[in-house]
Amino acid sequence: MNNLLAAIMGNAELARDMIGGESPADPYIENIVGTCDHASELCKQMLAYAGKGSYELEVLDINEMVRSMGKLIRASVGDNIVLKIKLDPRLPGVEGDLAQIQQLILNFIVNSADAIGTETGEIKLSSGARYMQREALDKLYHGAELPEGEYVVIEVRDNGIGMDPATQTKIFDPFYTTKETGSGLGLSAVLGIVQGHHGAIQLFSAPGKGTAFRVYLPSTEQSVKEQMVTTVEVEAWRGAGSVLVVDDDLRVRSVAASFVEKLDFDVLTADDGREGVEQFRKHHDHLKAVLLDMTMPVMGGAEAMLGMREIDKTVPIILVSGYSEVEAGKLIAGDRPDGFLQKPFKAKALKSVLYEVMH
Template structure:
């Protein structure tokens, strides 16, 4: 009998050391290492398709290192143990099946094949693999393999490919003339379509030849200057140069360049901008601006160009000065250097205070030209009338301003003279008319009065007609009195002045008017309490009220409406009197007013200007004396008249008469 001795202790120790080293190498490897066991084993005699199906179905991970666990998103290799092959590989992927078929056909060995799978979170991964099968008794029992994660490398390559593709597309489609040439000799490596079109040669005739050979540079020194700047600064930007095209024409260009490396060779990436047309246009613009400046400075108008200043929400908050002419400098009293770039409303706050700024904004937003005249007054300076025209620009406005004070003053003086002549003619016409009417009317009244007196005497006081005859005589006396008063206001006759309570005079006239007032019309009173008093001729004052009320009633037409009679006191300053009829001749102060408002058809501007003309009437049956009489009476009483009316919006006529204190009673 023979006995085998146990291995020596040192041999076991060496073996354990070797195993530990392999384990450390296995654990520390950057590549994923694994072993897949098959239970039951897969017969190598089965058809290829059947073997592939069993390789995917029955294999499970038996050994894995940390690198493999990290590739699939696990924290430790133990989490992989027991997982099926289908958990690592995409079983439906054609790449996976093709790889496994190659593995079987190559004797259950394969190297350098790529597989596709997903990590623990479902993200797609790509791996480079090597695998070797362990075959025992005609069956595959295990596969040892290694794999490297190619996912980021693939992504980097794809980004690089995409970047190169984008660069090539941008290079070719860029409208600028771009070329790539060798740094040392200027031989073209590539050019884009725009460069070929600019030079006038096909791409094939440019590549492989230098700019010097093609005689593209006006002088060699111009290219050398670009190269020198690139070597010194690392770039060249908009260097002026002259470039010759295929037809021999010299074009002005601006050259920008930077160094790049292609296949280990230093090259220049060059962008050439043809500025010939731009320079010609710039010169034409310079000449045009010089002509414009000469015309602007020679203009009689102050001229300004303003640019809109906007906030973050694109709302216009101010304008800034872009340009102005010499007269503009004098107009605002500042030098051009002080004005350019300044904010309009900061430099001249009056523009915001008086609403000019908002009108400029409206011009820019609507695109409509604004023309207007307005009054400007400053402390210590005389009032000036200005006329300006505001024209919209792309993002601003242009303003022409002219002082029209003298023209307006001349026109106003002419208007006053014409008005004076018209008033004199009107009064003369009224005087002639009133004299004729009064003469004939007095003759008629004399007859009526004589026969009425005779009838009253014959009838006696006991007769039932006596009161009626008395009323006739009373009416005759009033008519005669009215005739005399017509002569007074129209011909400048004497007024019978006395203190009159305006409310009482108006009320008396309203009582008479209401007797024959149309049913379709409403007469409303709004009399101030206590009412104002004035020194006036009561008969003529009632005549004013009558004429205004009758005019207002007739303006209502067939539709009817309201006539409102208002009295009160008011303060009139110079500006208000200036706007009124006869107001220029009156003093500022307190006035009584009689106002008659209607809801009628209103008046056009032309009618308002002629309303006081003698014999002017808009009514077919009118005589045109009612408002002329009102004007004469108001003038005689040192008053004024305000008219506010527009077509379709009714009319408001306000008579202003000087207030007067009631005289103290005798013995009081």
């Protein structure tokens, strides 16, 4: 689906650029791009439910993320609810996707607000770190699959109506809801996000005594990367030299090549990993970057990347995939790509990742 959307969205963007904003066809092309955006979000929701939903991996400071969400969290609850936030100042980082973790926290906050309703109530959001041993992990949802070690803990606790044991057994089922209206994936998507981040979840609840959700995410010793690229810098940037595009899907390959050519690069293409490695061997001296599809016949992206790195380690390699970055990372042993681009992608996203790996 993401391959198909990449071709539809990419060709629509190219058509829009070609005819300019004055054409009567422009609103229809905008509708195509907008519909692709919605379809892409649906794919991400389904990936989240399947536990494969993290699509932009980075080292996160959970405390800083919560602080930046302050107004959004406050706007998600009524004036009848007191919101308390307690953050552990010694919190280590976690490796994950910012938007997904934000979605997870907001989902808990909104559920807690609904459980309190119009009564006066309280929601507590807290963070902490804990070393988790085997016995404790085995008691968590998906905890039995996780190794012992240090985990960052995020807890959302409310004093709402609570849940009986029968309800607790169903809340992570797709489409299950205690509300009068609702058709979303709900807490099953939250469970998928946690699983996709190699984490676990714990639930405490009782009728009349409120509910607490506690999420455990593995900590990392990596430091948080500062964002040094500004939008203005990226928008003004143009390239020079050659970029190699390797993808077995002709439609995606031609879209990516057209996007790259619009940035003033020369483009070389290959339709599988083996041909990509051969092209790399011939032209690596003047290549500025490689766009490498993850899943291809003959030779996949992971094997092709290793082959290219043996020839020349200095050329940046961007992995392109319909998989999330987390899932794609599981298929690569050892060496990591310099950048990641998830299908479907827009010209702006491709430009940003090229700029980042080249600077």
